[in-house]
């Protein structure tokens with residue numbers, strides 16, 4: 329097939345392009361090489377043999393031309409940050425998606441598949457259960473609770489501790505501008521796809537890990553930060569009490585999912601979680617990274633927290649498993665591969681200081697008063 333990959337110079341996009349080329353597809357990449365992810369022009373990891381267009385995904389004329397000669401589309405390009413520029417999230421992530429469908433319908437294009445990248449962030453705080461009052465989907469924790477160091481979420485009725493459940497695709501309760509835009513993107517894609525007969529799949533990735541994940545962006549999370557700390561001989565700070573639970577999915581498992589839904593017609597018209605299948609506390613994950621570097625310094629629990637952080641979230645991956653996919657790599661595999669990739673990268677100490685300064689200047693990192 330002739331496959332158009334937006335954001336194909338990025339982390340998930342470039343790994344997906346590698347596999348598509350390996351499978352014999354003809355690949356075109358549309359990527360604006362956005363800062364801060366890209367600093368030095370085209371990255372070395374851009375897949376050899378792809379046709380590359382450096383432009384914004386909202387460039388309608390270019391998008392029309394590229395769609396006219398595509399059989400399938402992966403839409404990975406997205407705005408992702410902690411900045412409070414809410415309109416930009418919607419503009420880049422939702423408008424660009426609507427535009428792809430607008431062009432496809434106007435031009436009567438015969439697209440075999442559109443796959444859009446959604447996120448676990450679309451599910452917000454996820455699904456919980458109270459033994460007495462049943463299922464609940466809490467909203468973000470109030471600032472007053474976090475300031476007081478009350479990390480766990482209680483039942484909305486009785487206040488008793490809630491049991492965290494793996495969150496299935498039927499839950500959508502995004503709590504930040506990024507998650508809202510990703511939910512918007514998947515609704516636009518799947519519903520317009522269904523309405524106009526364009527086979528569409530939305531994939532809600534959990535935290536994806538592996539090499540090529542930009543060391544420059546603030547949102548790439550624990551894998552990058554913990555690796556940088558241990559690589560530079562330090563130890564990371566663990567927010568809250570280090571017991572927040574997450575699931576981590578390896579980039580190669582993500583690519584497996586991406587190519588599966590391109591070919592499998594059972595996937596069309598649906599939203600799937602793509603997660604690691606196992607929950608880890610932040611402390612457990614920090615220990616995996618510590619062991620990778622042979623450090624004897626555990627993560628430090630400082631009583632700080634990040635405004636808007638989810639307490640716990642893990643994705644229920646049963647739906648995609650029904651199509652024959654399952655995660656095959658562990659977080660330790662991802663960390664080993666990421667560490668190898670970081671090893672000879674120049675200027676890492678500055679990057680760590682910059683990232684920390686950015687989070688603090690934005691007021692994202694705060695301290696509990698207990």
Ligand SMILES: NC(=O)c1ccc[n+]([C@@H]2O[C@H](COP(=O)([O-])OP(=O)(O)OC[C@H]3O[C@@H](n4cnc5c(N)ncnc54)[C@H](O)[C@@H]3O)[C@@H](O)[C@H]2O)c1
Nearest residue numbers: 335337338339340360361362384385405406445447533536
């Ligand atoms: N990495 C994760 O853990 C994760 C988790 C959930 C969802 N996702 C989603 O997966 C997709 C890919 O994420 P990633 O981790 O590879 O990010 P990334 O930043 O490495 O890649 C995104 C690419 O999109 C490009 N881009 C950004 N804005 C653009 C625009 N306006 N026009 C054209 N290109 C633009 C960037 O230059 C970059 O190369 C995104 O849609 C993201 O929301 C990622």
